[in-house]
Amino acid sequence: MRTLTYLGAFVALFSALFYYLDSQLDSFYIFSPQQLHSLAIDAIEAHGNDTASVVSYIAKDLHEKLPLHINLDEEWVFNNAGGAMGAMYIIHASITEYLIIFGTAIGTEGHTGRHTADDYFHILRGTQLAYTPGPNSYEPEIYPQGSVHHLRRGDVKQYKMDEACFALEYARGWIPPMLGFGYADTFSSTLDFWTLWRTTAVTGREMVRNLWLGKL
Numbered sequence: 001m002r003t004l005t006y007l008g009a010f011v012a013l014f015s016a017l018f019y020y021l022d023s024q025l026d027s028f029y030i031f032s033p034q035q036l037h038s039l040a041i042d043a044i045e046a047h048g049n050d051t052a053s054v055v056s057y058i059a060k061d062l063h064e065k066l067p068l069h070i071n072l073d074e075e076w077v078f079n080n081a082g083g084a085m086g087a088m089y090i091i092h093a094s095i096t097e098y099l100i101i102f103g104t105a106i107g108t109e110g111h112t113g114r115h116t117a118d119d120y121f122h123i124l125r126g127t128q129l130a131y132t133p134g135p136n137s138y139e140p141e142i143y144p145q146g147s148v149h150h151l152r153r154g155d156v157k158q159y160k161m162d163e164a165c166f167a168l169e170y171a172r173g174w175i176p177p178m179l180g181f182g183y184a185d186t187f188s189s190t191l192d193f194w195t196l197w198r199t200t201a202v203t204g205r206e207m208v209r210n211l212w213l214g215k216l
């Protein structure tokens, strides 16, 4: 009986804390989708399809504005999730936001995952296609270079990149629950534990560093 009372009190407290923090989410963000979209467009205007320069332009610009929160070290790692395969460079990771360059030089296709965060996919090079099932949905959604694909928190789609495609991907909301999706394919398919370890080391290091700086 007593255990149940404690459990009840714990669940109530935890829910209250969660609803409070969830309502305050906006105050934890240091990036904005508008700012990132115009930065992506500036970078493409400056460097076109020289994607290496586009990426370093973006990282340097963000580093000037937010030196403590930006990782300039391009620690590229593979990422397998939802059946799709690509690679990423983690620019920022904290409890409520992540910012990465994600893409592949040869194309891929998969399930977006259903996430506890809003996802903004700024296409830096190539084109992304997406499909949401529905009674009036028979045409692909097309996201060309310079556009943004906004996947809302809780939504899900099929997506595809026919050939080389790289994007600046920004997620805001609750990041830790998304990591399960990012890791699942390692256990069910790739068994690439070296990549899992590298990804965890970089993500963990950035999350802890940001927490230490008071950035949730």
Ligand SMILES: *[C@@H]1O[C@H](CO)[C@@H](O)[C@H](O)[C@H]1NC(C)=O
Pocket (backbone or CB within 6 Å): 044, 048, 049, 145
């Ligand atoms: C990049 O290359 C694609 C395909 O060749 C082309 O359609 C596009 O206009 C190029 N973008 C820029 C900014 O030069």
